[in-house]
Amino acid sequence: MNPQKHAVVVGAGLAGLATAVGLRHVGGWRVTVLESAPEFGPVGSGISMYPNAMRALAALGFEEQLNALPPFEVGHQLRATNGDELTRVDGATVRDLWGGQIYGFHRAHLHELLRSGLPDDAVRVGVRITGAAPGPNAKWSVRSHGTTVIDDADLVIAADGIDSPLRIQHWPDLPRAVYTGSTAWRGISPFLPEQERSIVQTFGTGAEFGFLPLTDGRTYWYASAATAPGVREPDERAALLARYAGWHDPIPRLIEASDAILHHDIYALPEVPQSLVSGRLVLVGDAGHAMTPHLGQGGCTALEDAVVLASEIASSPDDVDSALTRYDAQRRPRVSELAQIAEGIRAHSHESGEAGTQERNRTWPLLPAAEIYRTSADVANWFPPTIVNA
Template sequence: MPKRHAVVAGAGIGGLTAAIALHRRGWHVTVCERAPEPPTTGAGIGLAPNALRALDTIGIDAARAAGSAVATTMGLRRSDGQWLARTDTADMAARYGIPPIAVPRPALSAALAAALPPETLRYGTAVTGVDDATGHPTVRTTVGPDLPADLVVAADGIHSPLRHAYFPAHPGLHYIGETAWRTIVDAPDLRIPAMSETWGRGERFGVTPLSDGRLYLYATAVVPAGTRSADPRAELRHRFGSWHDPIPALLDRVGRLEPAEVLQNDLYDLAAPLPHLHHGRIAWLGDAAHAMAPNLGQGGCQAIEDAVVLAHLVPAGDRTDRTDRTDSTDSTDSVPAALAAYTAARRDRTDAVRVRARRIGRLGALSNPLAVAARDLTVRATPDRLALRGMDDLFNGFRLPG
């Protein structure tokens, strides 16, 4: 009998991880991506211990695939440079078994794509809809014939058309009040070993060493949605040029980039949780399922968890395989049941992370001088070991059901 067929809408980190996990479970997989080609530019992505462990369960060593450089310390600073909190990554490795790493997003995408058969990926092919009236989905795309599927994975991003189509009453996205700039620079002469985020008054600036030796920079500011300047490089210098070293020197490097190399996006999260993360044979994951603010660095990490858990729960791809606990009778009805189990396994965890990320962002976005002073004092007064312990539910929270 033919293998079960999964169609994945979207070749982001979550979609590619789902494709790999399903492929290694014996599924035939087709990934449809609206972009005409794989990404070659973009920002960095942090992989926390929970995401690294999830990837390891499907045989992906992210450190080997995309680089293994690790920052020596991580922490929060004030705009004058004073540390509010700081943790050695060695302590994180001792507590969680593995330190976090940060990699260029295109490098991680390329490493994940390389783990799939070449014919799996269809760039320049957007999913326009899913016809599942009969309970057997047919995926419509902008290119080629419709694709029959036993499973559809909606990994189609924060503005997910499939989410809108199947949850029309959901309130959708919520603007969290900030815009963000992101870019990558070369600055080996600055010898920056620390991953840090600096909090000012309604503004933040982050510096993250990447696995390839470059630096991922990001900044946020509280502004109305849609606010744009003629030159993002000049805007960053205006806002952050007087902050502590090495930020001015890093902004000099930013000034040498082309304006298009500085990405700007307003920040949104999901206004409320979805009632469920599946419908029939369709499953939502990543930003399509639970878009969250970037304040915990968990957006991509939770998408990876989603993908691995989803593939673990669905029946094996070989229809003649009678050993799979979720499909011992080889009944195709086991797929919807598995997706219901996926919702049960993932909805509460991902929504808790979404809410927590929003709350952390509100602290970082404070602009009232008294509120900022109280915030900074509270962070400084919190012992580093207690702050690290507060990450246990995130970094130790990944589990495969059953």
């Protein structure tokens, strides 16, 4: 009998946990997740889960939990800052265009769901991995500040985020993450606006605001604007209310009602590596393809990565190198394209100036809604492979 192989996942965010869950479905493999944070907590804000991500979750073994969610049919609206509707599609049209519904989750709830797919002893916290290298007998070691933490890894998955030390080590010539020119605020409001359940995106000049209902009955909102990096205010709520003063209801009320407001400058990788694989080290999620959030696909593509990697390992569990080659061939073209689309949307909404805003407000109501949403439909209509052992 062949000895059990060992996969080491560095990072216990959405990408890392999802990848670990996927590999747990592969016979003959055990998984260890190493997380730098000292403990898990209810951190983060909301996340939009497009149909491609919901299918990925189902493929990872969470179909029963997803089927237990309450009915969640939401439409989609684009508006001007005064509230004028630029275009709208109802929930049925969203389902037809995108092959399913968009769900809003609190990140902490999604994290808990993924964590439930792993045994307690599979995850170690308080371990900051700073390097990984091949050793004897095709085994890799992972290290923390020069101390070897694990020395028998058959596969190392770098899920350690946009500033991944493992990516920097093994792809030293790849440009580091850069500031995109936009900053973002996020929050959770305890109420749902008095209107039909919809995802609403409002576009101004150099700024936007969006909100969507969460599965728990609250509202997740986000705002972004073109600014210099590193600017912080003593009272972020007051500054944000001033920035979005005059924008249509319920935007000010959502900001005012939020318990906490997160503010992060938006960084992205300027390019995806020529390969997401280096030996037995593979990049997933933001470690490999951190993109701007303007397409809503950062977390979604991380879940896709997890399913594809597990599926390829399962199809040839004794030929890891070939599985990684196939993973790279599948994932790199898709995430490269989506990163470019996301940056294009950010640039169009934040850098087009007043003339661009007026042109958008004039032309969008004249276009068929399906045409405006076509790009998102193409993105959302991704279907995962099945994780089946050879």
